[in-house]
Amino acid sequence: MPKPIVAVGALGGTIAMSAPGMEAVKPELDAAALVASVPVLEDVAEIRSHSISNVPSPAIVPSNVLAALDFAREAVDSGADGVVLTHGTDTLEESAYFLDLLWDREEPLVLTGAMRSPNVPGADGPANLLASVVTASAPEARGMGVLVALDDTVHLARLVTKSHATAVSAFQSPGWGPVGRIVERKLRLMLRPARVFDPLPVPDVRDIEIPIVQSPFGDDGQWVTAIATSNPRALVIEASGAGHLSIPAADAVEELMGEGLIVVMTTRTGSGSTTEHTYGYPGSEEDLIVRGVIPGGFLNARRLRILLHVLLSSGMTPNQIRNEVQFRGE
Incomplete structure (x- = not known):
């Protein structure tokens, strides 16, 4: 042979x-x-x-x-x-x-x-x-x-x-x-993936203008103003726990999304997934999703940044991007 x-x-x-x-x-x-x-x-x-x-x-x-x-x-x-x-x-x-x-x-x-x-x-x-x-x-x-x-x-x-x-x-x-x-x-x-995703369109060569921000203890959300001045294409947040922000940070992010920015969150823990309906307080994952934040599931921030870059380059609408992120992060 x-x-x-x-x-x-x-x-x-x-x-x-x-x-x-x-x-x-x-x-x-x-x-x-x-x-x-x-x-x-x-x-x-x-x-x-x-x-x-x-x-x-x-x-x-x-x-x-x-x-x-x-x-x-x-x-x-x-x-x-x-x-x-x-x-x-x-x-x-x-x-x-x-x-x-x-x-x-x-x-x-x-x-x-x-x-x-x-x-x-x-x-x-x-x-x-x-x-x-x-x-x-x-x-x-x-x-x-x-x-x-x-x-x-x-x-x-x-x-x-x-x-x-x-x-x-x-x-x-x-x-x-x-x-x-x-x-x-x-x-x-020993294992094969349960799902293999269809390939996405190859993007043009350009910079990945999508920042990653980690939300820390005592977060006052002031970083949102600084990020907005750089005109990012999207934003990825490493939120605490299963997808949680302080109230000031949540309010500031909601204001950014009101201006049309796509915001995706993941857990800053390094393992596990964001949730959707476990917590319901202001700044919780359920609250953030209602405000418009997209949960990233099991995808970490570095992968979400790459995924958003490819999806935005393909010309997908915000709703299509939301669906694709959630589908690939499950």
């Missing part, structure tokens, strides 16, 4: 960084160098490598992600059975979800990175790249949307988050867990 074909596209990040000795690292390795550093990949698949960019996570912008989407589509259309993208871990979850909203192929698209650079003991990049190629080449991973593979665990892009600043096991799916694991160079897939 011929080996599967996996295309590897490199975008940069710690997995591609190096430096003499133990000095602070910078991006240096291209896609070919990354693949060459893991010779065992040849036992798993025929590898086709390509360098898309070579930048650290904070430098990734929508144009990089859309270039990666083009690369992945072209690779599949040219015969690849799956695609792997190497990426910095700081913003990997956002790029993965961005791509998940747009990916319109059955073939697996897998993102990976590294928490330790190649010049330090215990570097995890080679193992993560191998795990990702194994996942991308597995027939069982077809039709699951975009996946993230690190530390021999496989996660859905819509659930995974970087939960630790430095640990090798940083990537988790809070409240849900991974859908699969890599054991002896095989994908052990």
Whole structure:
């Protein structure tokens, strides 16, 4: 049997960084160098490598992600059975979800990175790249949307988050867990998503002008005035508990929505979902929904920001956006 074909596209990040000795690292390795550093990949698949960019996570912008989407589509259309993208871990979850909203192929698209650079003991990049190629080449991973593979665990892009600043096991799916694991160079897939969403239209390249604000203890809502002066396209609030604001903050947000701004809330806890009818006091989730705030469900603020960007770029009406956010956040 011929080996599967996996295309590897490199975008940069710690997995591609190096430096003499133990000095602070910078991006240096291209896609070919990354693949060459893991010779065992040849036992798993025929590898086709390509360098898309070579930048650290904070430098990734929508144009990089859309270039990666083009690369992945072209690779599949040219015969690849799956695609792997190497990426910095700081913003990997956002790029993965961005791509998940747009990916319109059955073939697996897998993102990976590294928490330790190649010049330090215990570097995890080679193992993560191998795990990702194994996942991308597995027939069982077809039709699951975009996946993230690190530390021999496989996660859905819509659930995974970087939960630790430095640990090798940083990537988790809070409240849900991974859908699969890599054991002896095989994908052990235990779960499949109950729903796979239809892809959304690819947005034009533009800045994501949607701020995220966390509502703290003793919130007087004064941040609303400052945000309004920047003319955002929408606003995402990390509210306390299951979706709660102080009365001053709730009043200020209602005034913003009266001017036509779309406002979506999520929980600031890092896990769980917003609710709709559990609490009924002023500033509670039920009160905020009546005022016009859209509950984000299980989607965290970073994902909601990306989703709103794509929905607004597609020209959806506010009601359509509300329905889409609630549907994807359930």
